[in-house]
Amino acid sequence: MITEQMANHSEQAAQSSRKGSTLAIYALTLGAFAIGMTEFIIMGLLPEVAASLKVSIPMAGFLITGYALGVAIGAPFITVATHKMPRKALLLFLMILFIAGNALAAIAPNYTVLMLARILAALTHGSFFGVGSVIAAELVPKEKRAGAIAIMFTGLTLANILGVPFGTYLGQAYGWRSTFWAITLIGIIALIGIVILVPKVASAVSSLQKELGVLKRPAVHIALLMTVFGFGGVFTAFTYISPILVDITGFSPGSVSYILVLFGVGITIGNIYGGKLADRSLFPSLLGILALLAIILAVFSFTDQHKLLTLITVFVLGVAAFGTVPGLQLHMLNTAKEAPTLASTLNIAAFNLGNALGAYIGGIVIDAGFAGGLSAVPWVASLVTVIGILFTIWGAQYQKLRKGS
Numbered sequence: 001m002i003t004e005q006m007a008n009h010s011e012q013a014a015q016s017s018r019k020g021s022t023l024a025i026y027a028l029t030l031g032a033f034a035i036g037m038t039e040f041i042i043m044g045l046l047p048e049v050a051a052s053l054k055v056s057i058p059m060a061g062f063l064i065t066g067y068a069l070g071v072a073i074g075a076p077f078i079t080v081a082t083h084k085m086p087r088k089a090l091l092l093f094l095m096i097l098f099i100a101g102n103a104l105a106a107i108a109p110n111y112t113v114l115m116l117a118r119i120l121a122a123l124t125h126g127s128f129f130g131v132g133s134v135i136a137a138e139l140v141p142k143e144k145r146a147g148a149i150a151i152m153f154t155g156l157t158l159a160n161i162l163g164v165p166f167g168t169y170l171g172q173a174y175g176w177r178s179t180f181w182a183i184t185l186i187g188i189i190a191l192i193g194i195v196i197l198v199p200k201v202a203s204a205v206s207s208l209q210k211e212l213g214v215l216k217r218p219a220v221h222i223a224l225l226m227t228v229f230g231f232g233g234v235f236t237a238f239t240y241i242s243p244i245l246v247d248i249t250g251f252s253p254g255s256v257s258y259i260l261v262l263f264g265v266g267i268t269i270g271n272i273y274g275g276k277l278a279d280r281s282l283f284p285s286l287l288g289i290l291a292l293l294a295i296i297l298a299v300f301s302f303t304d305q306h307k308l309l310t311l312i313t314v315f316v317l318g319v320a321a322f323g324t325v326p327g328l329q330l331h332m333l334n335t336a337k338e339a340p341t342l343a344s345t346l347n348i349a350a351f352n353l354g355n356a357l358g359a360y361i362g363g364i365v366i367d368a369g370f371a372g373g374l375s376a377v378p379w380v381a382s383l384v385t386v387i388g389i390l391f392t393i394w395g396a397q398y399q400k401l402r403k404g405s
Contacts, residue, residue: 021139025151027193028132031095032155034186035128037163038102038121039067041179044168048176053111063118070119071352075126079345080212087131087341088200094124094131095194099187106180126352129153130345133329135198143279145333150275150326157271157322161264165257214336214343219402222395223335223343227328227350228357230290230388234321235358236381237297238263240366240374241314248375249310259314266318274323278330283396286327290392293320294385300378325351331395358384 042049042063050060082090101121108114129152136152137145171179214220237244245251245259270289277285296316303309329347336343361384362377 024139024197024199025136025148027190027197028091028136028152029155030186030193031091031098031128031190032132032152033159033163034155034183034190035098035121035125036156036159037167037186038098038183039071039125040160040164041167041171041183042067042118044164045171045176045179048171049114052176053114055111059111063115066115067118067122067125068352068356070122071125072349072356074119074123075130075345075349076342078123078127079130079342082127083342086200087135088194088198090131090341091128091135091194091198092191094128095187095191097121098124098128099184099191102180102184102187106177106184126345126348127341129156129348130343131341133333133344134340137330137333139199146278146282146326146330147272147275149329150271150278153271153322153325153329154268157264157268161261161268165261168257212339212342214339215346217336219335219395219398220332220343220346222391222398223328223332224346224350225391226286226331226388226395227347228354228388229384229391230286230293230324230328230354231321231351232354232358232361233293233297233381233383233385233388234317235355236362236384237300237317237358237378238321239355239359240362240377243374244304244377245310248304249307251307251310259311262311263314263318266315267322268318270319270321270323271325273319275326277323278327282327282331282334283392283399286324286331286392287389287396289320289323289327290385290389293317293324294382294389296320297382297385298379301375301382304375304378 042060046060049063050056053060078094082093085093098121101117101119101124104120105114105117108117132152133149136148140148167179167182170182171177241260241263242253242256245256246253251259274285274289277289296313300310300313300317303313328351329344332343332347333340358381361380365376365380366373
């Protein structure tokens with residue numbers, strides 16, 4: 001009887017622990033949702049922001065560039081500067097900084113202050129996803145780590161499906177400042193959730209030298225290149241998805257937002273199942289998803305002539321695009337176990353660098369009129385992804401050599 005009671009008590013404790021871990025990951029997911037909404041919302045509010053602050057549309061577009069540079073450049077420095085902070089304390093600091101950045105954006109009297117507010121919020125992006133990935137992975141058994149990371153990144157995908165359309169509607173109906181107030185409120189709720197639900201965990205490392213030491217490893221360099229090019233192909237094409245849909249496929253401009261929701265559904269599904277596949281077999285699943293991504297991008301060069309086939313292609317592209325994310329992030333965590341927070345943050349910066357590189361490559365193809373200009377963008381994007389596949393093969397072989405030595 002006593003043994004049975006002990007077993008029941010043990011099972012109840014295990015269930016309680018699992019429930020607590022799940023709620024903690026959901027709190028991280030809400031934070032990821034708020035940050036993702038901040039990153040992408042300007043795309044839907046460019047005319048409103050430009051008119052309000054009396055700047056041109058291209059000038060307002062630089063608010064997107066400023067954010068991306070804030071993520072790519074600022075994230076590693078924030079992580080190094082806060083390397084001694086316990087991870088939960090670091091998360092709380094980042095969310096407070098994020099809330100302050102969006103509140104400042106909501107009251108920004110001019111373009112310069114809004115740009116500074118965007119950069120301030122962007123400084124939290126890479127570090128939040130970096131340390132959040134580490135915490136999410138530690139809250140679950142080893143065989144479910146990629147799945148936990150995928151759940152957290154679902155916040156980013158849902159920001160595209162729900163957050164950006166809602167924020168765009170809110171900004172168009174009540175002024176763009178109301179959108180930033182809404183994001184500020186979501187950030188406050190996420191902050192409260194992290195305070196209550198996320199357990200205290202130790203700081204990433206005890207030594208800054210040890211933290212920075214992983215940057216000397218070839219395996220880390222290869223992992224970063226896998227991310228830059230493996231994901232870079234997505235934004236080589238996706239940055240110019242609107243003109244492709246309108247000018248080549250023949251959709252009306254008003255249809256684009258609905259098609260992007262379809263893409264968002266795809267990336268949510270891909271993110272979840274990509275995590276499950278990475279937990280089962282990391283490199284084979286990564287290579288398989290990257291191959292699918294390269295193929296679907298190449299096929300897009302032909303299907304973009306037909307509306308129905310384009311819709312199917314856009315959905316599958318979303319699935320393949322974010323199917324790579326959990327695996328690429330988990331590989332970086334596995335590669336730099338001694339300094340997971342910095343390495344994970346650098347990988348988030350690598351995703352953003354891939355975004356910027358892809359957009360730049362696509363722009364060159366269009367401006368140069370290379371092989372048809374806009375119509376050539378999808379298959380050039382496929383070539384970028386193929387480079388990512390080659391780096392992934394290199395990473396797999398390098399890992400085998402290390403294990404064999």
